[in-house]
Amino acid sequence: GAGVSQSPRYKVAKRGQDVALRCDPISGHVSLFWYQQALGQGPEFLTYFQNEAQLDKSGLPSDRFFAERPEGSVSTLKIQRTQQEDSAVYLCASSLIGTGSEQFFGPGTRLTVL
């Protein structure tokens, strides 16, 4: 079956531009997570959804970062007024039930801010 998919796979933005990154979780998965992975580092948690409810956004680095999952399926991570330090791979993961079940990761979107 299909895994988690993310689009675009690569995004180049000029500093100050807004970007939107999409995640399609595995069908039927209740939980959805966004992580940020800088080069040579482990992923860092950004935010968590259970269905359409954003239950934890403690990892979002600034108010320029915004995530939504309006229908409890597809999610979008939006970054406003991008800065060079936003350059990273943005990973999406989904899990069947809650936060204690296995998280399946997508391939990520590599964002480069010039």
Place this chain on the structure above:
Amino acid sequence: GESVGLHLPTLSVQEGDNSIINCAYSNSASDYFIWYKQESGKGPQFIIDIRSNMDKRQGQRVTVLLNKTVKHLSLQIAATQPGDSAVYFCAEKERMYSGGGADGLTFGKGTHLIIQP
């Protein structure tokens, strides 16, 4: 694709040998631990997990050991194969089930495993 192994600790082993990858964690409240494998250009892939009420768990060719006293986790890979080349991350979670924040995984820095022919 671009390597995710840059600037990471590296472990080089001969094909067929056993590999041991270590991880130290700092949060004594963590009660759920997972090992992930990440190949270049891909997302992390689940390998094996362990709960804090266990000290050892075995899978196919892999074993995870947990020592809560010294907050240490290790991943043993038996008979290492070329396809095992990747970056390996340990991850921890404060509570296995959600509630009150701390819902995401906390990842370590990773170890780049290189298999020599």
